[in-house]
Amino acid sequence: MVKAAKIEFVCTDCGMNHTRWQGQCRCGAWNTLVEMKIPKAASKNAATRTTSTGGYAGLTGGGSKKINEIESIDAEKRSTGIGELDRVLCGGVTTGSVNIISGDPGAGKTTLLSDLVARMSKTHASLYCTAEESLSQFKNRVHRLKLDYDEDNLYLLAETSVEAIIDELDKNKIKFAVIDSIQAVVTENANGSPGSPSQVKSSAQSLTQYCKQNNVTMFIIAHVNKNNEIAGPQTLVHIVDALLHIDTNDGQIRTLRANKNRFGDIDTVGIFKMCERGMLSVDNPSEIFLSGSSTESPGSTITCIRKGNRNLLLEIQCLTTETEAEFPQRVCVGLNMNRIKMLTGILRKHTKTKIFHDTFFNIVGGLKIDESETCIDLALVTALLSSLNDFVIPRNTCIMGELSLNGDVRPIDSGVPRVKEAAQHGFTEIFIPYRNYHKSMEGLGANIKAVKTIHELIELIK
Incomplete structure (x- = not known):
């Protein structure tokens, strides 16, 4: 007999779980609780994986340690070659980090990350996974923007399954990846349609866990709601290392800012200009x-x-x-x-x-x-x-x-x-x-x- 799925209600503002629906969450927000169905089998498997790996970092168990017994490892930053993006990321992208970039439709998320993945392919194997357009569309964009890339290190993938994406990352030894977008992919560990709170949360957790265990740097594109805020459950923001947002002005100017960054401050703003060659860094905005x-x-x-x-x-x-x-x-x-x-x-x-x-x-x-x-x-x-x-x-x-x-x-x-x-x-x-x-x-x-x-x-x- 198949066991019934466990039902929880999650606040889309703060991410708090509730056993039953209620009008107001404890954080004070009204009408923000969304139903999530979690199969017991999936929860058990997830718990087993977490126990065996010891968390996102892939460490084995062994209990707690004194702070003096822990080896301090500085985060390695790598320049992206895009001046304004390096400025916002405080010197470059951190190796093994998972970053989300959001913005209005047409803000330049795909354009910016297409340039980034092409640059990253010059040094190591890189993958762009598009779940919202065909591979030929992406290739045409790369040629239209006249991007410089290494044809032996740049992989393209049109896939919506998180498990299939992870298998592809593992097979090709990918060290830099872009997922476009988190609202379009699904995982077997959660129920619901693509973009639902349970799918978005579980997909982000699975991708982040793989990146942390295999030292893979990843950028994830996320949609925004009508208030120009990141769509989906608020727990999505807590899972990743950095949250970047592109603001669209009336003209060609785009401003990139960090709303969260575990490896730097969030006071820096990057200025870009959208043109036929893509998102160009503006070194002297004045x-x-x-x-x-x-x-x-x-x-x-x-x-x-x-x-x-x-x-x-x-x-x-x-x-x-x-x-x-x-x-x-x-x-x-x-x-x-x-x-x-x-x-x-x-x-x-x-x-x-x-x-x-x-x-x-x-x-x-x-x-x-x-x-x-x-x-x-x-x-x-x-x-x-x-x-x-x-x-x-x-x-x-x-x-x-x-x-x-x-x-x-x-x-x-x-x-x-x-x-x-x-x-x-x-x-x-x-x-x-x-x-x-x-x-x-x-x-x-x-x-x-x-x-x-x-x-x-x-x-x-x-």
Whole structure:
């Protein structure tokens, strides 16, 4: 007689297991419990494998050890040859690590990893397993992108079975692999259709266990939901070593960031440009976000933002025109509309500026600015006043600072690195909050102007 499958309910937010369904998980999330059927036979086999191998690392048993008895082994990092990816991974991909990369459809996940697997094939056997397209489609992409690869070391596989994938990895002695995608593969150790929580969790566990035991480096592509968050159970994030996410902006710019990294920090952001040759690393992003125009015109201001631990110079443009309607328009691209409304209110209150114009804001290069990035307040105000009053902000001027509701200029984080970034790019006049001024800024070859209020800023820029 076949034993009935064990039923558990797993929270897709935190991964907690429950014996019965309930409306709210202990983590506080509502309606996040999903039914998972686990065959008893599969659970028994899985337990046997875990006992014999001693966990993902493949160590035998032997009980606990004193910390001084354990040999310390430094993680080996290998450069991928893709500058921005190495930056996000803090020096390169860690040998034997399992990494997930996610992003919207069309963000460039497959394009980036196709380039990566081609580069890895130059040094050791590499496999790209595609469960969502044919092998001829992948080969056509490789030729279209003109990727350089070793034909003897690059293997392609169209397979959805995790067990078959592992057999192929073992047969060809693969040391680098890409799985595209985790939502499309299935394992015999779990019930459900591809993409279900039980299949996603069990498939990731099986692949990770094999990689850890055989020192195989793996990248797994994961889908995202409508909120641009990784789809599937939250336990998927806990299983892997690193979680990378590609953010898509309005233009060709892509930003890669690490939401989790067991072998480095998560403060670094990589900048890519999508073009016909694929995802190209942008070594100097400030060149993209500056228009490069030599003509000075009203409504243009340059500022410095911070993406992770990286400082980026960008240009903010503003255009004001007399309104032809009863109410003026407020249009912004790449900026938060509520922030724009607040800043125009501050100008009306403290400077008595009358803004009965249609106002349009734009970020050069198509970058999206987070609402938490308040250091661009002074640049936004300056660009608006410049267009409204028809005066020019010199191209060698950089303005940064946060503006409070009472008209004071508040300090920003990492003021010294931002000023150094601007000085290195040739800006000779830099406006900063008064409390961000430091003596180390004096030897940078730039005229540092520290301001306390919006009134001081207006007097200095006119």
